[in-house]
Amino acid sequence: MKKVASLLLSSVLVVSLLAGCGSKKAEEPSTTDQSATKTEEAATDTKETETATDETTTETATEGTGAKTGIAINTSIEKSTAAGAEDGLAQIDSTVVAVLVDADGKILDCKIDAAQTKINFSAEGKITTDLASEIKSKQELGADYGMAKASSIQKEWNEQANAFAAYVVGKTVDEVKGIAVNDEGVATDADLAASVTIKLGGYIATIEKAVANAKELGASNEDKLGLGVNTTINKSTDATAEAEGLAQAYSFYEAVTVDASGKITSAVVDSTQGNVNFDTKGAITSDLTAAVQTKQELKENYGMKKASAIGKEWYEQADAFAAYVTGKTIDEVKGITVNAEGYAEDADLTSSVTVHIGPFITVTEKAVASAK
Template sequence: MKKSLSILIATVLSLSLFAGCGSKTEPKKEGEKAPVTDTKKDEAGIAKLGLGLITTIGKSKDLGVDKNGKEVLPVGQVDTVIVAAGFDKDGKIVKVTIDTAQTKVNYEKDLKIKSDVKAPIKTKVELKEDYKMKGSSKIGKEWYEQIAELEKWMIGKTVEEVKAMKVKKVDDSHTQVPDIAELTSTVTIDVGGYVAALEEAYKNAVEIKEGAVKVGLGNEVSMAKSKALGVDKNGKEVLPVAQVDTTVAATAFDKDGKVVATIIDVAQTKVNFSKEGKVTSDKTVADVASKKELKEKYNMKGSSKIGKEWFEQAAEFEKWMAGKSIEDIKALKTKKVDDNHTQVPDVAELTSTVTIDIGGYRNAVVESLANAK
């Protein structure tokens, strides 16, 4: 009896060991890591969303002559570097998109506007080959190609690691060119402004809910509010102003394309001229503040029917978009209030919190999905 029981137990143990040899859960040898069964844990999640803007007007020009005696016409030039980025819980870059809106408002000698202020304006990324940098590039690469290589290099790094990148001066216009083996053959543009905008994106980053898999950047640029030298309807002199409004949106999307979170901002930049065609705005300002950065200093509250500043209303609109699809956002009902406010929200959830025109903001968010990666 005991012998039969021993044989039975031995048989069962043998079968168990045999089954274990073929099992996918076979124990690892000492020192080896166990296999990861949860694929979600193996992916770097997007825990924060950031948007950074650096705006300068330093390349604007006065009416005058150059060193060769050639006439120089006035130009109001606004350069806005834009970075949309997703960061993991440790601050490492998971997603990043860099772009620049380099917008020029050209004037005639009599200070009438030469540029078509109603024409669509493209960023450097959108221009692609039409930016025409390849011909003068030592490596034969366009701006958008070089910036893509820089973005690729940034992935997996912290902002501090990016800032620690070794750079060199090539000429007066290129003082911060990458000087590291991984980038010397692919990036010869000055990266100072892009790193600064990335740092700002991280500094201003907001924590977001789980589920974000993509981050996109959208924009809408206009110089339609620029003014020529002239007089108003009351006969008062109007001085030239090159006004560039760069609307941007950084948006995080889930796997179904729904908005997890979005950040909207506007760089509303003015380059003022005297009646002699001289730039009177301070060209040395390192970063012209955006609407969101200005906060109360934007001074909209006094004229607001609901007593709210621009940044407060933008925050309410951002909150409303969370969890919605792009189609839901595009379907938002709006109304015309006046000639400057033609797309004001006309839904119960927003009528008491958002009275600004949301047309450009919505367009930027829609475009951010098309550009998401």
């Protein structure tokens, strides 16, 4: 009897267990399902591993990314002189530096240029310089600038500027600021003095500012750096009984980086309006010691926003244009459609840029051409 009861009890337990398994079928996977789940988990683990591997590969492949592009301009009008027996002179001197800086703060590449604009006016307050004159930067002038004949090492300005730019590559700003100079600002290091005899103070200060301005805009360590400068004087005006005369050097500057395929990988645009005012007697009325800020430095103080149809300040529009040309070749930039007045026609561009873009395109072309 005990054996029969035991067998009956076992049968009941088996039936109960089977019934219990049936009620949980939707919640718990079968052994086969669990195996599939484990397989999926394994596959997921594999994907995560592959992803991690891909990320590692990507990091290795893009090890050169994260470079910063910067530009700086220092402008002075202090060498201007009033008219007298000879015509007056409005001289606007701008030192321009573009840099590419790595994540450790070392300069990967450097370009140096300068715009020295001279506008003459008479003792009657009349502009005597041809306002249609082409104003070339010192790099564009090359040997025509005429420094070599007066140089103790027979080196032209552009040669010396390029030599100094090459000298600072691989250095940090602190190392550049630590370059030894004499009381006149000339390098005392024999290796540097052999190729650079110009005064370095202004260039070092501008390099420091350019590095401070540098931002990650998409450049890679391997990209080529370019610098463009374009200046016009056609907005200069004579003095009258009602208004002072104006000698204006209107300059646009751009730093770009270009990859091996010729595409722009980063861009920064800036501008200065170097103004010297004078009266009908040829006397200068401007403060020649006043700082000349760039439009990027002026920001909202430039005052375009209140007159802008899209409520954007000049620097915002310049930044938007720089972002728009990033990823394009120079032929694509030159192909941007503009109307007869020089305004962009592409809807994607006009939503953020309503200023004349002709000067932007011109200086971009110059900058890309110098990226070698």
